Amino acid sequence: MSEMSSDKTTKTDRVGVYICYCGGNISDHVDVEAVRNRVEKMPGVAVARTEMFMCSDPGQEMIIEDLKSGKIDRVVVASCAPSLHETTFRDAIKRAGSNPFIYEHANIREQVSWVHHGDTATNKATVLIASATAKAKRLKPLDPIRVEAKKHTTIIGGGVAGIKTALDIAQTGIEVTLIEKSGILGGQLNHLDRLAPSGEKASDILQEFLDQIVNYKNITIHTNCIIENVTGYVGNFRLDVVTKSDNKKFNIDTGAIVMATGSVSYTPYDGEYGFGRHEQVIVLKDLIHILKENKSSGSVLEVNGKPIKNMVMIHCVGSRQIPGIHKPKENGKLNEYCSRTCCAAMLNASNQIRENFPGTGIYEMYRDIRTYGRGQEALYTQASKNKVVFMRYEADALPEITPSPLPDYPLQVKIKDSLTFNEEMDVPVDLVVLATGIEPDDVSGLASMMKLPIGTDQFLLEVHPKLRPVEFPITGVFLAGTCQAPMDAGEACNAAGAAAVKASALLRKGYIELDPFVAQVDIDKCQGHGACVEACLKEGALELIETTIEGKIHKKARVTAALCLGCGACAAVCPEKAIDINGWALKQYEDMVDAIVSDGFAV
Amino acid sequence: MMSPQAKRQENKILILATETCAYPGADSVGQTHSSYPANTYILRVRAPVLFPESFYIDCFKKGISGIIVMSCGEECPYEGAYKAMAKRLDSVYKKMKAMKLDLKRLRLTAICTVCNRAFLNEVKQMDQLVQELGPPQLMA
Ligand SMILES: Cc1cc2nc3c(=O)[nH]c(=O)nc-3n(C[C@H](O)[C@H](O)[C@H](O)COP(=O)(O)OP(=O)(O)OC[C@H]3O[C@@H](n4cnc5c(N)ncnc54)[C@H](O)[C@@H]3O)c2cc1C
Numbered sequence: 001m002s003e004m005s006s007d008k009t010t011k012t013d014r015v016g017v018y019i020c021y022c023g024g025n026i027s028d029h030v031d032v033e034a035v036r037n038r039v040e041k042m043p044g045v046a047v048a049r050t051e052m053f054m055c056s057d058p059g060q061e062m063i064i065e066d067l068k069s070g071k072i073d074r075v076v077v078a079s080c081a082p083s084l085h086e087t088t089f090r091d092a093i094k095r096a097g098s099n100p101f102i103y104e105h106a107n108i109r110e111q112v113s114w115v116h117h118g119d120t121a122t123n124k125a126t127v128l129i130a131s132a133t134a135k136a137k138r139l140k141p142l143d144p145i146r147v148e149a150k151k152h153t154t155i156i157g158g159g160v161a162g163i164k165t166a167l168d169i170a171q172t173g174i175e176v177t178l179i180e181k182s183g184i185l186g187g188q189l190n191h192l193d194r195l196a197p198s199g200e201k202a203s204d205i206l207q208e209f210l211d212q213i214v215n216y217k218n219i220t221i222h223t224n225c226i227i228e229n230v231t232g233y234v235g236n237f238r239l240d241v242v243t244k245s246d247n248k249k250f251n252i253d254t255g256a257i258v259m260a261t262g263s264v265s266y267t268p269y270d271g272e273y274g275f276g277r278h279e280q281v282i283v284l285k286d287l288i289h290i291l292k293e294n295k296s297s298g299s300v301l302e303v304n305g306k307p308i309k310n311m312v313m314i315h316c317v318g319s320r321q322i323p324g325i326h327k328p329k330e331n332g333k334l335n336e337y338c339s340r341t342c343c344a345a346m347l348n349a350s351n352q353i354r355e356n357f358p359g360t361g362i363y364e365m366y367r368d369i370r371t372y373g374r375g376q377e378a379l380y381t382q383a384s385k386n387k388v389v390f391m392r393y394e395a396d397a398l399p400e401i402t403p404s405p406l407p408d409y410p411l412q413v414k415i416k417d418s419l420t421f422n423e424e425m426d427v428p429v430d431l432v433v434l435a436t437g438i439e440p441d442d443v444s445g446l447a448s449m450m451k452l453p454i455g456t457d458q459f460l461l462e463v464h465p466k467l468r469p470v471e472f473p474i475t476g477v478f479l480a481g482t483c484q485a486p487m488d489a490g491e492a493c494n495a496a497g498a499a500a501v502k503a504s505a506l507l508r509k510g511y512i513e514l515d516p517f518v519a520q521v522d523i524d525k526c527q528g529h530g531a532c533v534e535a536c537l538k539e540g541a542l543e544l545i546e547t548t549i550e551g552k553i554h555k556k557a558r559v560t561a562a563l564c565l566g567c568g569a570c571a572a573v574c575p576e577k578a579i580d581i582n583g584w585a586l587k588q589y590e591d592m593v594d595a596i597v598s599d600g601f602a603v
Numbered sequence: 604m605m606s607p608q609a610k611r612q613e614n615k616i617l618i619l620a621t622e623t624c625a626y627p628g629a630d631s632v633g634q635t636h637s638s639y640p641a642n643t644y645i646l647r648v649r650a651p652v653l654f655p656e657s658f659y660i661d662c663f664k665k666g667i668s669g670i671i672v673m674s675c676g677e678e679c680p681y682e683g684a685y686k687a688m689a690k691r692l693d694s695v696y697k698k699m700k701a702m703k704l705d706l707k708r709l710r711l712t713a714i715c716t717v718c719n720r721a722f723l724n725e726v727k728q729m730d731q732l733v734q735e736l737g738p739p740q741l742m743a
Pocket residue numbers: 156157158159160161162179180181182184185186187188189192194195196197225226227260261262263264265284285341342344345348436437438441443446480481482483487488489490492
């Protein structure tokens with residue numbers, strides 16, 4: 001797409017301003033009706049309305065009706081951060097039959113009501129809306145830019161989430177490359193046995209997936225590989241990959257990327273519940289391994305050749321940590337989240353033991369039992385039927401593990417049981433199992449290469465947990481599975497399905513429509529100085545051409561829109577102010593500053 | 604609308620925040636509900652390389668007390684834009700010097716999408732400075 005056109009937009013005076021209460025998120029701190037009253041009187045504002053939730057259907061309908069009736073021809077919505085709903089409102093405008101780019105957003109939640117209070121917040125919201133209105137008046141209808149996109153997706157991480165994403169994308173005919181840093185696919189599932197809540201074998205599920213993968217010629221798998229660099233942009237990413245074994249380097253050109261880097265099991269610190277000090281203290285993953293490998297058929301479970309008469313399972317180890325109570329890691333962080341999978345996995349293991357080795361007694365010591373998913377509560381009921389003894393500890397009175405005074409038992413666990421009115425009890429045991437939770441795998445290197453946000457819990461952070469749950473703010477990069485948050489294998493597969501659909505939909509057409517925010521030349525003003533061409537950062541995006549106007553040859557700047565980055569380096573240097581960025585024009589910023597300095601008067 | 608009397612002689616800080624880094628960074632500060640001075644006006648920009656020298660000078664003339672350019676730093680998605688912009692700011696500083704404007708009124712910094720502490724720090728420092736200096740005494 002290459003064009004030369006004149007930029008002759010004048011200011012409109014039919015701006016519609018819509019102010020959101022956000023169900024109290026905004027209106028608890030900003031006097032929304034007072035803002036509306038002020039905004040309504042601002043020059044150029046045709047209507048100013050408020051709504052409990054602007055993003056709701058009635059909110060969007062309001063905009064659509066005003067556009068259709070011709071009351072307004074520009075739209076400003078004052079609500080949450082534009083990253084959340086800019087597209088929502090642009091789509092609403094489209095549904096009204098108008099051009100989606102006549103829209104401007106005022107961020108009065110993240111940047112006002114959540115950080116300022118009282119009159120200050122109300123005043124600042126007013127000024128920000130005035131400033132957005134000033135910009136909106138100079139907005140003009142624009143057409144999106146087409147970018148060719150490679151019909152190829154790269155999935156990073158070959159756990160169940162990565163495998164499922166690969167399969168679902170491959171089904172749509174799009175090429176897939178799956179990169180796994182270890183030698184095998186399957187991730188955590190390789191270490192698990194019978195999965196809660198269904199009792200299916202993890203190895204069976206994995207095998208079923210792997211059998212399917214073989215059928216897809218459009219899936220390429222690289223194991224033992226490290227990603228060294230990621231460059232490019234949506235539709236045209238490039239990954240520099242190196243093999244661990246022979247340091248061989250290769251590139252992958254890809255249209256989209258899915259992060260499925262998963263999680264690791266928490267490792268207790270030395271001495272945490274006696275871990276590392278007593279060999280009889282093990283973690284859940286070890287117990288699962290023992291059950292998986294166990295061939296004995298006696299009535300008592302044997303571990304390392306020793307019969308387990310009594311065992312204690314301690315929940316929430318390395319999860320739900322509380323500042324001041326639990327010891328932070330070296331980086332000062334605590335795992336304050338619930339790992340969500342350990343309760344069900346513990347109960348699942350207890351049931352297996354009680355049903356196969358009735359001579360082994362089990363005490364489950366929990367803070368809360370969180371069997372939240374379908375089929376999980378049944379595990380708890382079953383454990384009660386299986387005569388698992390439940391005891392409950394509070395976070396400020398953690399169970400203590402010490403050597404047992406009884407000759408028949410190596411250890412005892414002291415607990416203040418809140419189910420029996422804080423009675424202190426010593427439980428003699430042969431084995432202690434710690435329900436260690438989930439921690440994200442360290443992907444800080446990849447995250448900084450791709451500018452992916454990481455939450456305070458150290459898991460990768462989606463754009464929004466409900467509105468855009470499998471997307472990053474970087475267009476074309478998605479996430480799935482336990483790299484995002486603790487989830488069980490079923491939930492990881494759900495997320496994988498969602499990420500696959502998102503990636504496939506993005507690449508399906510082989511091109512992507514990008515926002516039309518590129519440079520545009522006002523040919524009447526352009527004198528052909530060429531300063532813009534010199535300042536331009538992108539080879540080929542801007543050039544000087546000769547054109548004949550009324551019989552005379554003139555030099556004029558010409559933009560190639562598909563190459564233009566829209567950064568505005570050109571706009572800054574033009575002595576004639578003959579080039580500017582569509583949708584983000586310098587002139588608009590000047591008007592916004594005027595609105596700000598005058599507290600909204602000079603709109 | 605606010606009455607003219609209510610028009611506060613505020614020390615206004617203009618923040619030019621890049622849409623890929625600093626602007627979501629400011630949103631991230633909001634998500635944690637960390638409060639900061641309200642005399643800050645954040646404009647979402649694609650790349651601050653858009654702004655000519657005159658833009659900054661005009662802002663000061665219009666009465667803006669301080670400007671923070673919150674960029675993505677060297678990792679700017681528009682390759683070369685950061686360098687070009689940093690060079691431009693050098694000449695803005697020269698102009699400011701000639702106009703006897705305290706150079707600290709204009710600050711270039713890099714803020715990422717999750718640099719909450721850095722954001723709060725920058726805002727706090729600029730606020731302290733403009734409270735000390737007051738609005739620039741220039742004629743528009
Ligand atoms: C002790 C324990 C018990 C559990 N019990 C159950 C249960 O009973 N039922 C249930 O449904 N769920 C259970 N889970 C949860 C289940 O294991 C997870 O939901 C599931 O494994 C998540 O899959 P994933 O693909 O997201 O991550 P993972 O299985 O962790 O896979 C991630 C993969 O990505 C790879 N990777 C990481 N970083 C990179 C990189 N930079 N480049 C390339 N590759 C990379 C890793 O090597 C790994 O192969 C349990 C978890 C634990 C820890």
